[in-house]
Each structure stands twice: as structure tokens, then as C-alpha cells.
Amino acid sequence: xxxxxxxxxxxxxxxxxxxxxxxxxxxxxxxxxxxxxxxxxxxxxxxxxxxxxxxxxxxxxxxxxxxxxxxxxxxxxxxxxxxxxxxxxxxxxxxxxxxxxxxxxxxxxxxxxxxxxxxxxxxxxxxxxxxxxxxxxxxxxxxxxxxxxxxxxxxxxxxxxxxxxxxxxxxxxxxxxxxxxxxxxxxxxxxxxxxxxxxxxxxxxxxxxxxxxxxxxxxxxxxxxxxxxxxxxxxxxxxxxxxxxxxxxxxxxxxxxxxxxxxxxxxxxxxxxxxxxxxxxxxxxxxxxxxxxxxxxxxxxxxxxxxxxxxxxxxxxxxxxxxxxxxxxxxxxxxxxxxxx
Ligand code: 2RA
Numbered sequence: 005x006x007x008x009x010x011x012x013x014x015x016x017x018x019x020x021x022x023x024x025x026x027x028x029x030x031x032x033x034x035x036x037x038x039x040x041x042x043x044x045x046x047x048x049x050x051x052x053x054x055x056x057x058x059x060x061x062x063x064x065x066x067x068x069x070x071x072x073x074x075x076x077x078x079x080x081x082x083x084x085x086x087x088x089x090x091x092x093x094x095x096x097x098x099x100x101x102x103x104x105x106x107x108x109x110x111x112x113x114x115x116x117x118x119x120x121x122x123x124x125x126x127x128x129x130x131x132x133x134x135x136x137x138x139x140x141x142x143x144x145x146x147x148x149x150x151x152x153x154x155x156x157x158x159x160x161x162x163x164x165x166x167x168x169x170x171x172x173x174x175x176x177x178x179x180x181x182x183x184x185x186x187x188x189x190x191x192x193x194x195x196x197x198x199x200x201x202x203x204x205x206x207x208x209x210x211x212x213x214x215x216x217x218x219x220x221x222x223x224x225x226x227x228x229x230x231x232x233x234x235x236x237x238x239x240x241x242x243x244x245x246x247x248x249x250x251x252x253x254x255x256x257x258x259x260x261x262x263x264x265x266x267x268x269x270x271x272x273x274x275x276x277x278x279x280x281x282x283x284x285x286x287x288x289x290x291x292x293x294x295x296x297x298x299x300x301x302x303x304x305x306x307x308x309x310x311x312x313x314x315x316x317x318x319x320x321x322x323x324x325x326x327x328x329x330x331x332x333x334x335x336x337x338x339x340x341x342x343x344x345x
Contacts, residue, residue: 006034006345008069012061013076014038014049017168018098021327022073027052029331032345039064066091070343073330074098089127094343096129096330103130103222110225112137113332114272115144120336129333134325135159135215135237136222139248141298142317143227145270146263150311151255154232160240160247161204162289163196165321171243201239213237245289246321254311260303263313267300277301287318298324
């Protein structure tokens with residue numbers, strides 16, 4: 005016997021990664037359904053060495069499944085997730101729709117798996133924002149040892165965070181420039197090829213973007229409400245892989261060597277950090293693609309503040325930033341007997 009699972013939004017970049025990771029991690033699924041909108045019915049998606057035919061989410065009988073991994077956008081989640089949960093399944097939702105709902109756990113297993121002790125009140129568990137996930141995985145071990153007072157960070161986020169269309173846009177713009185086909189001037193403010201854009205999601209009243217707001221409020225809900233976090237979130241011309249330059253102010257002093265020892269042993273992290281000029285080691289987005297780990301490099305003291313510590317955090321935003329974290333939440337539910345295979 006195994007679990008019956010539906011991936012809702014299976015044809016999207018994250019949905020496809022969910023199918024791949026379920027199989028890679030040998031998640032005990034007796035049956036997996038790939039669901040999407042009507043226009044994708046019949047499309048074939050790989051699930052390991054098997055092929056799944058996409059079914060219509062609108063007519064699917066969710067009482068047939070135990071678990072639904074959703075990555076179908078906030079509007080669909082708001083409209084459908086509670087109905088699906090009422091049919092009996094547990095929903096792990098990748099959208100931002102439910103993240104700040106007090107009755108919906110917001111989970112990064114390496115940080116707050118303890119928040120999952122029974123079936124959630126609404127039957128919904130929220131997957132955090134990709135840039136938040138990799139940040140809190142790296143902050144958690146430092147916070148446990150030296151308590152973080154404040155974080156100031158800049159993010160460098162791949163276009164895949166904006167979905168397949170954003171990846172296609174980078175590809176076409178880059179190709180156009182290479183084949184000497186200049187991009188129309190009025191399109192330039194939005195050009196991402198050979199450019200960076202300090203705006204991800206919409207602007208809010210205070211001048212922050214919603215992405216920057218998510219970094220702050222989600223870190224508080226997942227890790228510690230007392231942490232003050234300020235960020236500038238930037239889109240960069242990279243296909244996959246988010247980076248975060250984080251600058252911490254701690255309550256207690258922690259040397260870079262002590263911090264490295266802590267990070268080296270922490271769950272979900274891989275420390276790649278050497279500044280010998282003849283053989284430097286640090287991680288770039290291209291090197292994190294396809295990996296499960298969140299990588300940390302450039303661990304340094306920040307002498308401009310009391311107990312300052314800086315670090316560079318890199319992770320595959322489609323994997324740990326979305327699909328892997330969702331599957332790891334499902335693994336926690338299994339291990340705790342909240343989901344029974
Ligand atoms: C982005 N974090 O990178 C947002 C949503 N995935 O676009």
C-alpha cells in the first residue's frame with residue numbers, strides 16, 4: 005500500500021519538479037495523478053521511468069487521493085484548496101495564498117517541522133516563498149547559537165521564479181541580442197537579458213515590493229517573530245538558482261570559524277567556503293541547479309556592526325525553493341504518522 009497523490013499544476017516548472025523529486029526520493033506513492041487545466045489534458049509528463057497523462061483538475065475527484073501538492077497559483081489555491089482538503093486530502097500549497105493564515109502552518113522542515121504535530125486545522129500546509137526558504141535554512145543554526153537580532157539582505161533571483169514564461173523571455177531576449185536583432189527601445193525597461201531589475205512582484209504602499217514583504221513576514225512566522233529583516237529583492241538574468249547576500253547582527257559574538265563549524269553540521273546546508281586566492285571556493289547559481297542542498301559561502305565578520313556576520317546563500321529555487329521543500333513536508337507528515345502510507 006502507498007499514498008495516492010495528486011500534483012495540481014503539474015505542467016508548470018515547479019509542478020514538473022515535484023513529480024521528478026517524488027520519484028527521486030522514492031516517496032511511497034501507490035498512485036500519482038498529474039493535474040492541470042483543460043488545455044493540457046492528455047499531455048504526457050515523466051514520473052521517473054513512467055509517463056503520466058495530464059488529467060483535468062476541474063473534474064478530478066479529490067476524494068480519491070491522500071495528498072495534493074499544489075503549484076497552480078494563488079487564485080486557484082484560494083478557490084480550490086479548502087474544497088480539496090474538505091474532500092479528505094492534505095494540501096501542501098506552493099502559492100502565497102495561505103502563508104500568513106494563522107490556521108495554516110508555514111513550514112521549512114529543517115527549521116520548524118515541530119509545528120506539524122497533527123492534521124492542520126484547515127487541511128492546508130503552506131510552502132514558503134523560494135527566497136525565504138533558503139534564507140531561513142541558513143539562518144536557523146546561527147540563530148540557535150547566537151540569536152539573530154537583525155538581517156539586512158539583497159537577493160539575486162533567477163527568472164524561473166517567475167515561471168516558464170519568464171524563462172522564455174530571458175532566452176528570447178538573449179538570443180535576439182546575439183543575433184543582432186535589437187530589442188525594441190520601449191521594451192528596454194523590462195529587459196532582463198544583460199540587465200538586473202530591482203523589482204519582483206508588485207510595489208506596496210511603503211515602496212517595498214511584495215517579495216521583500218514576504219521575506220520579512222515569512223521569516224518571522226517560520227523562524228522567530230523578533231528577528232528584524234530588511235531586504236532588496238532583485239531579478240537577475242539567470243535561469244535557475246537564487247542567491248542571497250545576508251548581513252546579520254547577532255546578540256552574541258560568533259567568529260567566522262565558529263559559524264562555519266555550525267553551518268557545516270546543519271541540516272540541509274552545504275558549506276563551500278575558501279578564500280585562498282590560489283584555490284578559492286564559493287558557490288554560484290549555475291552550480292546549485294539540480295541539487296537538494298542549500299549552499300553557503302563567503303562567511304565573514306562584518307566589522308561595521310556589533311557581532312556582525314555575513315554569508316552568501318545559494319539554492320535551486322525550483323527544488324529547495326519550492327518542489328523539494330513541499331515533498332520534504334510530505335515526508336515529515338509520513339514520519340509523524342499524520343499521513344499513513
Ligand atoms: C520569484 N519568489 O522569484 C518569487 C516567486 N517564485 O519570482
